[in-house]
Amino acid sequence: xxxxxxxxxxxDILGNEGVIHEHExxxxxxxxxxxxxxxxxxxxxxxxxxxxxxxxxxxxYDEGIPFVARGSGTGLSGGALPVKSGVLIVLSxxxxxxxxxxxxxxxxxxxxxxxxxxxxxxxxxxxxxxxDPASQIVSSIGxxxxxxxxxxxxxxxxxxxxxxxxxxxVLPDGSVTHLGAGRVPDxxxxxxxxxxxxxxxxxxxxxxxxxxxxxxxxxxxxxxxGFEDTEGAGGAVSGIIGEGIVPAAIEMMDRLTMEAxxxxxxxxxxxxxxxxIIELDGPGAEVEEQFGRVLEICEENxxxxxxxxxxxxxxxxxxxxxxxxxxxMGRISNDYYVQDGVIPRTELSAVLGRxxxxxxxxxxxxxxxxxxxxxxxxxxxxYNNATEGEAERAEKLAGExxxxxxxxxxxxxxxxxxxxxxxxxxPKMFTDDDMNVMQLLRCAFxxxxxxxxxxxxxTPRLCGERPGPFxxxxxxxxxxxxxx
Amino acid sequence: MQTQKGLTEDLRGIVGSxxxxxxxxxxAVEGVEPAFVVEPGSVEEIxxxxxxxxxxxxxxxxxxxxxxxxxxxxxxxxxxxxxxxxMNEIMEHTPGDQIFRAEAGVKLEDLQEQISGSDQMLALDxxxxxxxxxxxxxxxxxxxxxxxxxxxxxxxxxxxxxxxDGTVAKAGSKVVKNVAGYDLSKLFTGSLGTLGIIxxxxxxxxxxxxxxxxxxxxxxxxQQAQAAAQAIVHSQVEATAVELHYGEEEKLLTVLLESIxxxxxxxxxxxxxxxxxxxxVRTLSDEEVDHLxxxxxxxxxxxxxxxxxxPPADLAAVLESVVDAAxxxxxxxxxxxxxxxxxxxxxxxxxxxEDAAAGFVEEMRxxxxxxxxxxxxxRAPLTLKQRVSTWDNEGDYLGLxxxxxxxxxxxxxxxxxxxxGGL
Numbered sequence: 001x002x003x004x005x006x007x008x009x010x011x012d013i014l015g016n017e018g019v020i021h022e023h024e025x026x027x028x029x030x031x032x033x034x035x036x037x038x039x040x041x042x043x044x045x046x047x048x049x050x051x052x053x054x055x056x057x058x059x060x061y062d063e064g065i066p067f068v069a070r071g072s073g074t075g076l077s078g079g080a081l082p083v084k085s086g087v088l089i090v091l092s093x094x095x096x097x098x099x100x101x102x103x104x105x106x107x108x109x110x111x112x113x114x115x116x117x118x119x120x121x122x123x124x125x126x127x128x129x130x131x132d133p134a135s136q137i138v139s140s141i142g143x144x145x146x147x148x149x150x151x152x153x154x155x156x157x158x159x160x161x162x163x164x165x166x167x168x169x170v171l172p173d174g175s176v177t178h179l180g181a182g183r184v185p186d187x188x189x190x191x192x193x194x195x196x197x198x199x200x201x202x203x204x205x206x207x208x209x210x211x212x213x214x215x216x217x218x219x220x221x222x223x224x225x226g227f228e229d230t231e232g233a234g235g236a237v238s239g240i241i242g243e244g245i246v247p248a249a250i251e252m253m254d255r256l257t258m259e260a261x262x263x264x265x266x267x268x269x270x271x272x273x274x275x276x277i278i279e280l281d282g283p284g285a286e287v288e289e290q291f292g293r294v295l296e297i298c299e300e301n302x303x304x305x306x307x308x309x310x311x312x313x314x315x316x317x318x319x320x321x322x323x324x325x326x327x328x329m330g331r332i333s334n335d336y337y338v339q340d341g342v343i344p345r346t347e348l349s350a351v352l353g354r355x356x357x358x359x360x361x362x363x364x365x366x367x368x369x370x371x372x373x374x375x376x377x378x379x380x381x382x383y384n385n386a387t388e389g390e391a392e393r394a395e396k397l398a399g400e401x402x403x404x405x406x407x408x409x410x411x412x413x414x415x416x417x418x419x420x421x422x423x424x425x426x427p428k429m430f431t432d433d434d435m436n437v438m439q440l441l442r443c444a445f446x447x448x449x450x451x452x453x454x455x456x457x458x459t460p461r462l463c464g465e466r467p468g469p470f471x472x473x474x475x476x477x478x479x480x481x482x483x484x
Numbered sequence: 485m486q487t488q489k490g491l492t493e494d495l496r497g498i499v500g501s502x503x504x505x506x507x508x509x510x511x512a513v514e515g516v517e518p519a520f521v522v523e524p525g526s527v528e529e530i531x532x533x534x535x536x537x538x539x540x541x542x543x544x545x546x547x548x549x550x551x552x553x554x555x556x557x558x559x560x561x562x563x564x565x566x567x568x569x570x571m572n573e574i575m576e577h578t579p580g581d582q583i584f585r586a587e588a589g590v591k592l593e594d595l596q597e598q599i600s601g602s603d604q605m606l607a608l609d610x611x612x613x614x615x616x617x618x619x620x621x622x623x624x625x626x627x628x629x630x631x632x633x634x635x636x637x638x639x640x641x642x643x644x645x646x647x648x649d650g651t652v653a654k655a656g657s658k659v660v661k662n663v664a665g666y667d668l669s670k671l672f673t674g675s676l677g678t679l680g681i682i683x684x685x686x687x688x689x690x691x692x693x694x695x696x697x698x699x700x701x702x703x704x705x706x707q708q709a710q711a712a713a714q715a716i717v718h719s720q721v722e723a724t725a726v727e728l729h730y731g732e733e734e735k736l737l738t739v740l741l742e743s744i745x746x747x748x749x750x751x752x753x754x755x756x757x758x759x760x761x762x763x764x765v766r767t768l769s770d771e772e773v774d775h776l777x778x779x780x781x782x783x784x785x786x787x788x789x790x791x792x793x794x795p796p797a798d799l800a801a802v803l804e805s806v807v808d809a810a811x812x813x814x815x816x817x818x819x820x821x822x823x824x825x826x827x828x829x830x831x832x833x834x835x836x837x838e839d840a841a842a843g844f845v846e847e848m849r850x851x852x853x854x855x856x857x858x859x860x861x862x863r864a865p866l867t868l869k870q871r872v873s874t875w876d877n878e879g880d881y882l883g884l885x886x887x888x889x890x891x892x893x894x895x896x897x898x899x900x901x902x903x904x905g906g907l
Binding site for chain 1: 560578579580581582583597603617624626634635636637638645647652653654655657658659660661662663664665666667668670671674675679680690691692714717718719720721723743744746747748749750751754791793795796797823827828829830856857858876880881882883884885887888890891892903904
C-alpha cells in the first residue's frame with residue numbers, strides 16, 4: 001500500500017489528529033528509554049479506543065504492514081523501538097480507568113493508564129497496585145504488561161504477571177479475544193494470559209487490562225543500613241532470608257551509586273561502602289518482631305549506621321534515594337548504560353567480585369544498584385560518549401557482566417526485557433530448540449509476524465503457512481528472517 | 485505401523501526391559517485402555533520414546549502419580565502411557581536461593597519431606613495424595629494456601645518439556661525473577677498433557693510458617709458465609725487460607741492463620757473480632773483441625789464433583805443457586821466446600837439420577853455464563869461426561885487455544901480429546 005493511501009486509511013479511522021506522518025514529528029518516536037537504537041517509523045497512530053486499535057491492526061494485517069505498540073516509551077531494552085516501514089501504535093491516549101471492583105479486588109484499565117494512577121485511584125479504599133517499577137510515575141500499565149515489569153516490592157508481592165488477571169487483546173490478525181478470567185479464578189484452557197504477559201508486544205496488543213488490587217498493610221517499617229562493603233550488606237541479606245523473613249523489599253546500592261544519589265537528591269546517606277534499604281510490612285505484631293530481628297541481623301553483619309524511618313515522609317525519602325539511582329548517574333558520568341541481570345542470591349559475592357574485575361579490565365566505572373532480595377542486579381556502566389571507542393567498550397563490558405550472571409546460574413534479564421538490545425545474547429541462555437519451541441507460540445498468535453517483528457529472538461522464524469501462492473515474506477526479503 | 489512385538493522391542497531398546505510393560509485395565513484412562521506403559525528414566529529417554537511414538541503415530545498420555553486421571557474427557561485414542569515414575573530425582577535445592585529443580589515424577593510429599601530440614605516448603609497443597617510435580621503442573625492443582633501464595637503459575641520458574649516428536653525445550657530459569665523469552669512454564673500449567681510431556685520443573689520456595697491456628701465461624705446461610713469471607717479478605721490480617729465447608733447441617737467458614745510465635749495471638753484475635761458479627765466464632769482444637777481444618781484433604785465419596793469458578797464476592801449467589809437447583813432437581817443436599825477467598829467452590833453429588841445431575845450441571849453453567857465464571861467437572865461417571873463435557877465456557881479464546889495446540893502437537897498425538905474444545 002502506498003504511504004499516502006495508508007495515511008488516508010488511518011485518518012479515516014482516527015481523524016487527522018490521530019495520525020502523525022511529518023518527518024520531524026515522527027522523530028519524537030524514534031526510540032524508547034534505550035537511546036542507542038533509533039528507527040524512524042513510517043507512521044505513528046494514536047488510537048483512543050479498543051475499536052480503533054482493532055481497526056488499525058486489521059488494516060496492517062490486510063496490507064502486511066508490521067506494527068509496534070508503545071506505551072510511555074520508558075522501556076530499557078528497545079522493546080518499543082519502531083520497525084522501518086512500520087506503524088507505531090502509541091497507546092497513551094487510552095487512559096481511562098474503566099471499572100473499580102473492590103469486593104473482588106480488581107480494577108479494569110486501559111493500557112495507557114500510568115502505573116501510579118492505579119494505586120491513587122483505590123488508595124481511599126485501603127488498596128493499592130503492588131508492582132512498582134522505578135518508572136511507575138510515567139510508565140503505563142500496557143507497557144508493564146508487555147515487559148512483565150518488576151519493581152522494588154516484588155520479593156513479597158510478585159511481578160506484573162502475578163497481578164494481571166485478565167486482558168482484552170487485539171490479536172495480530174485484528175480479531176479480539178479475552179485472556180484470563182478477570183474476576184474469576186482458573187479459566188479453563190491453556191494459560192494464554194500467562195504466556196502473553198511479558199511477551200514484549202510480539203503476540204498482540206492489550207486494550208483492556210484487569211489487575212489485582214492488594215490491601216494496604218496494617219504496618220510498614222523501613223530502615224536504611226550502611227555497611228563497610230557490599231560483602232557485609234550481602235551477608236545481612238542472606239541472614240534475613242535464612243531466618244525465614246520475607247521482607248517487602250531489600251535494595252542495595254554501592255558506594256559509587258550512593259555518591260551519585262547524594263549529589264542528585266541529597267537524602268543524607270551514610271558514609272559507607274554499601275547501603276541496604278529494607279522494608280517489612282504486614283500485621284503489626286508480626287512486623288514489629290521481625291523488624292527487631294532484622295535490626296539484629298544488620299548489627300551482626302557489622303552495619304555501620306542504621307536509620308529507621310520515623311514516618312511516611314522519611315520512608316519516602318529513603319525510597320526517593322533508591323528510585324533516583326539511575327537518573328542520578330548523570331551527576332557523575334556523561335553517559336551510562338543500565339544493565340539488568342539476575343543471579344541466584346547466593347552467588348552475589350562472587351558476581352560482584354567478577355564485576356569489579358571486569359570494570360578494571362575495561363577501565364570503566366560500574367555502579368551497582370540491585371534488588372538484593374531476588375538477585376536482580378542493575379550494574380550501571382559509566383562512560384563518556386565523546387571519548388572515542390568508549391561507548392563500544394561500555395556495551396561490551398555490559399555484555400560481559402550479563403554473561404557472568406549466566407555463568408553463575410542466572411538470567412539475561414529480570415525485568416527490562418530482551419527487546420532489541422539483548423536478542424543477540426539469547427543463544428547464551430537458550431538452545432535453538434528452546435527458541436524454536438517458544439516461537440511456536442508466536443506462530444499461533446501471529447503467523448505473519450507483524451506484531452513487533454524482530455524483537456526477542458535473534459533469528460525469527462517464519463511459520464510456513466502463508467495462504468495463497470508462494471511469495472517471499474517482506475521480512476525474508478529484507479534478510480531479517482529465514483524460513484522455518 | 486509395526487507389530488506390537490516390534491514396538492515392545494523398540495521401547496525396551498530405549499528404556500530397558502524392566503521399564504516397559506503391557507497395559508492392564510488399571511491403566512485405562514477414563515475407560516480407554518492403552519497398549520503399553522513405558523517408564524523413561526531421563527529426559528533423553530522421554531525424547532527417544534516420543535520420537536518413536538511420532539514415527540509410529542501413537543497416541544500418548546503422560547502420567548505422574550495417576551491421581552487425577554478422572555479430570556478431562558475420555559481420550560479419542562490411547563496407545564502409550566508415558567509414566568514419570570522413574571523421573572524422581574530432586575536435582576538441586578539451594579536453601580539460600582529458596583528454589584529447587586526436580587524431575588517431574590517427584591512426589592509432592594517426598595519433596596516437602598526432603599526440604600523440610602531447611603524450614604522451607606513449596607507453597608502448593610492440592611488435596612490428592614501421591615501426586616507428582618508434573619501432574620500438579622499439568623492439571624493446575626491447587627489447595628487452600630492458594631489464597632496467600634497463588635497457584636502453580638505463581639510459583640513455577642522454569643520447565644523442561646518434551647514435545648510429541650521428541651523435541652526437548654526449556655524455558656525460564658532457576659532464578660525467581662526472569663523475563664527472558666516466552667513463559668512456557670505458564671503455558672504448560674493446566675495443559676493436561678495435551679501440549680507435551682513435562683520432564684523437569686523449577687519452583688520458588690517459601691519459608692515454612694512457624695505456627696498456625698484455625699479460626700472458624702458458624703455461618704447460618706449463604707449471606708453470612710459470604711460476608712464472613714469478605715470481612716477476612718478485606719482486612720489486614722493476611723490470612724493463609726479462607727475455606728468453606730457448607731453441609732446441610734454444619735456450615736463453617738474456616739480461616740487458616742500462620743505467623744511467627746510472636747504474631748499469631750494478635751492475628752487470631754483480629755480474626756475473632758472480624759468474624760463474631762456473623763455467627764459463633766471459635767479457634768479449632770487440634771482434633772477439629774484434623775477433620776475440619778483447611779489443609780485436611782476432603783474425603784471424596786461423591787461420584788460427581790463440580791468445580792465452580794466465580795467472583796469471590798458472588799459466593800452467596802453461588803451457594804443459593806447450588807442449593808436451590810439441587811432441591812428443584814430432587815437431588816440430596818450437595819456436599820459443598822471451597823476456597824471462599826478466591827472464588828472456587830466444589831459441589832459434590834452422589835446421585836444415581838443422571839438426568840437430574842446433567843440438568844444440574846447445565847443449569848450451573850447457564851447461570852455462570854450469565855453472571856461470570858465457569859463450571860468444570862472434576863469427577864463424573866463416563867455416561868455423564870458423554871452428556872455434558874468436562875469443560876465449560878469455552879470463551880472467545882478457544883480459537884487461539886486450538887492454534888496453540890496445532891502448533892505444539894500438529895499430529896494430535898498428545899492426549900487427544902481430553903481437553904476443552906475436544907482438543
